[in-house]
Amino acid sequence: MALVAPSIHAQQIIGSLNDAAGQPIDAANVLLLSPADSSLVRGALTEPDGHFSLENVAQGRYLLSFSILGFETVFINNLTVDEGHPIIDLKTTTLRENSTLLAEVSVVAKRPFLEQKIDRLVINVENSITSAGATALDVLERSPGVVVNRQNNSIALAGKNGVIVMINGRINRMPLEAVVQMLAGMPSANIEKIELITTPPANFDAEGNAGFINIVMKQSNDAGLNGGFSFSGGIGRGSNASAGINFNYRKNKLNLYGDYSFGRQAQEQLFLFDGQVLLDENTLQTDTRSERDPVQRNHNARLGLDWTLSKKTVLGILISGYDNRWSMDAVNNTTISINGTPDTLLRIVNDEINHWQHLGGNLNLQHTFRPDELLTFDLDFLTYDNENPTNYLTSYSGTGGNFLFEERTFSGKVTPIKVSVGKLDYSKRFSDKIKMEVGMKGTSSRFDNDVTVFRIENGVPVNDPALTAEYRLEESIGAA
Template sequence: MSLVSCRLKDFFVFLCCILFSTTGWGQIQGSVRDTTNLPVAYANVLLLNQKDSSIVSAVMATDEGTYNITTFRPGKYIIGASLIGYKPAYSLPFSIVSSNDHRHNDPIYLEMLNHQIQEVDVVAKKPVYELKVDRMVVNVENSITSSGNTALEVLEKSPGVVVDRQNNGISLVGKSGVIVIINGKRTPLPVDAAIQMLDGMNADNVKRIELITTPPAKYDAEGDAGIINIVLKKHEDFGTNGSFNLGAGVANREKMNAGLNINHHTNKVNYYGTYNVNFNNLRQHFESYRRLMQSGVQIESDAISLRKPMILFQNIRMGFDYTISSKTTLSVLTNGYIRDWEMDAFNDVRYWEDQQFSKSSMLELTETNKWIHGMGNINLRHHFQEEEVLDFNFDYLNYYNDNPSDYIVENRDNTDLVTSSENIKVTKTTPIDLIVGSLDYSNQFNSNFKFEAGGKVTYTWFENDVGVRYLRSGNWEFDPELTNNYSLNENIMAAYASLHYKIGDQTSIVGGLRYEYLNSVLDSETEKGIVDLHYGKLFPTFYLSQKLNEKNTIQFSYSRRIDRPTFNELAPFIILMTPETFISGNENLLPAFSNILKADYQYKSAMLSFSYTDTKDAISRFQPTYSEDETKQYFVSRNFDRSKTFSVLLAFPITVTDWWKMQNNFTWVRNQLKTDYEDIFLDIRRENYRINSSHSLTVSKRVSGEVSGFYRSKSNSGLYERKPSGRLDIGMQWKLKNENSRFNLNVTDLLKTNKLKSVADQPELNIYTRWYLDFESRAIRLTFTHRFGNEAIKVRKRKTASETEQRRVN
């Protein structure tokens, strides 16, 4: 028998052992609530013998008022709950038949003691900001400024986070390459659709936001800026619940959205499903200017583009979790989306030679960009003991992108007479397939020591068929410079181990090491081995946290990270901006490697953070370059030899009155780029800062308002200098009497100041380009949201194996 067959046999036996493991580690679940049906956090919960009220087991309820008892034998019991300031309460008697029973009790209701109501008026809460050993935590549920907002709005107000709604980008303390995950799972959406999803997600469902600028070894090494983990609230009750929302808005054109979310949890199975649809009819205004010297003549072009894109996005997610035994859970998840993007545009381009008007071009564009995605995940989780867990994931993903565009170009001379016309067709199809498997083990040996280890394998295949054709003499002729068929085969193998150790109550240390090995080969029909990478790299991480006293904490960390090109950047494509200006992919793009040092200081709820990042082969998007004959200009992603970033973050809340609270964040960034750009050495140094301030106003119990805004100074993006920008948003929320329904009225970019202006001025490269982009960001939206059914459903939150791979597609 071959070695592979033996390994497969051993693995099959291992899975069978887990699947049929039903030995006794049962669960008794329930919740503790007050007389208004709100959760009672951290209540004492006792499992008592019905016969003599002796204590069998004791646990503490979670901050959501739920409990889970796993230590017991068959018998007759009652549950008792108590907390200072409340009268003790008890459940009805119940029987446990076997030690493998999975039982859920009705809620236990605690009544507050009358004589303490007036005396006790201080409630312990977590601070809005917490500094932990490897991350900064924003406790959204304790932040009044977050009530009634969306998850994206909460993310925008988080310390050091910059959300670029216009370009659908997110950066953290001055660095791009951020990975956004939800409950530890990256959302499988294109970037703009993911931002739309966060913009439609109710912040009341967000428990906390974790800003992990130096992620530990268990996470993939991808993402040089770090990870933003949005943790949603989870509950522990059984039953059925759901919610739906309907929204409409207007800017220059209409906007509509709707969503449905349903969960159903029984003793053994949890079913869930969501469907969301978003329609956005936009009107956009772009301007671009280009100047260069060509054969001793100064050539200038000035283009105005009026665009009419329409976006219809539909996403569906379904799955179930099946409790095989009290130790083992099997989960199946399917997810898919269809994103239809259609646009008509009219471009007016004018040309000058030595400041004399020479000609003009009119360009009419019709473009379609359709993405179809499907994903399946199988997850098996087994508890050897309560704190010893093994997780197995297997994912299959498929993406298909169809992106055709048609251009009609009409050229005129300086007297406005038509001199020529041209028809251009561009086609691009890109199917992508991924298979991902991972195995993760963790064991909390005691309260001071935890060990984690695991491995992951990823296989990726994609093809990218690009064609550019011109209609000449009645025949369509391919442009050989821009037409080709590319194929990529890539696999990544990874393994990691990490140790968490606490030295007393004041000091915590985390150390980890991750190893990743990459094989990546990109070929075309005309050239083999365009990319031929084979390498293995180590990615160490180290954290030290020291609590000085109850109010002061300091922390130091180091990590090494990688920023791999997205598949779209590696897959060449062509978008015509003008007859001489193109946006294109870059098959020669290399991964970037970063070393990151970080120091943090926390005083109560105020945060001060310092970060230094040194990056080799930094990836910079949308950078200008010319064709060899200088007749065409391309904007592509490219590597810069070295990038160094130093940042300082200061975040602090202010309570002005009981009805007016504010949160203020200040970020300062200094960036230096050194690179050989078209055989010219560049050393670009720039500084920038960003100020965020949000004000929460409580009008009454059901009516609240918010005013928030930001100002961003001029900053850099590769060769470009971005001009200052800012935005002011206002919103009102009205909750109905039953608290399950509410209306939100919001105005974004009230003063219409959030427009992107950028300039690339590099005389030694013969480059001068400036852009003005108005994405129609100001809009008025009215949204109605209603929750129905049991509001506390146990929904298992878990990761899949393919989170990083989904980001690279997106």
């Protein structure tokens, strides 16, 4: 259950890490965890001067951990964040070197959860306890520099909008709204790592000026058949459950892989709003109570094939799709008072459904002429459909409960999108300092958006032409 006031203050946690000699520690993992299950809430890396900052921390009690290879992990328990302390300064925390002596040494490679590289931040999701039961969107939402807005289906990276999302290094050409819905249904159990690329290489598409998010899915290199299954669930003010399965079959020149996941989340939300304004010499006050019961259900699936035609040529085929349905029943009751005396009661009941469907296919070919000369070809087909019907019932009553009048409205939005993209790239390296890259790309897309609004008058639906519209857009782009 969520209680939302007119103004919400986001807290910030700052501090720094030093070693025993007083020197700053760079690139250490700073993880803010839930004390109940150690799930990740926020994450950051320390700067070269040892400082760190965790932004937009909601009020509550947390567990904070500091870790880096070669040093002992430090925990801060019962860290309380409240409205009275907008900035919590932890000053300097000292990490001591891990000096445990072993009679016999076994070296085990384990990557940190956050890993800073020259051009990107890598989030190692695989085998991370802090990401258990989460989705790809949950992990992004808790990552440093990423802002996810679930209401308008947007993702910003380092304060910039227009992020491009890639799956296994290939650009996902769906609209960002559709990508957000796909990530909301993608379990972290199927993900190896997520790369936040703020300084993209020169061969990346120019339209990704806000950066790229590359999601690398799990894929085994072992011969034969192998796979995995995951399930998680929870209950509170609502319930959630998710399950996923993945497999990989590799034999001789053939590699077949795929995964499927299902998720369902039901919530009970309560929002309280109040406000007042001066109108002439009167004070107009509104008190609103909004009860919402959103339910989200999603299916995600991928099936791919890599076929080694020769020592130098690999052919790949990938089919992917998802079906995501979000529905909500909401009741909003507003009392309008004048100078402290209730005047009008406004009640709005709405039922809304948002249904996204996507099916895409990719054909790719890679030919290596020699180690320093490469030719790649990609062909993508994409269909995407969004349906958004909504019913509104608005009723007005006097202070004594006497009925005044009501309005009933129905709105519908249908948005089908089709995209085809072909891309051919050639690269050749002449020396360590000289490399040639050339390519060509063609894109064809069609976008439809039909919006209809009906008002119910005397039991008969009447179209509202002022709010009804049809949009069509066809576009073809070629580049080299």
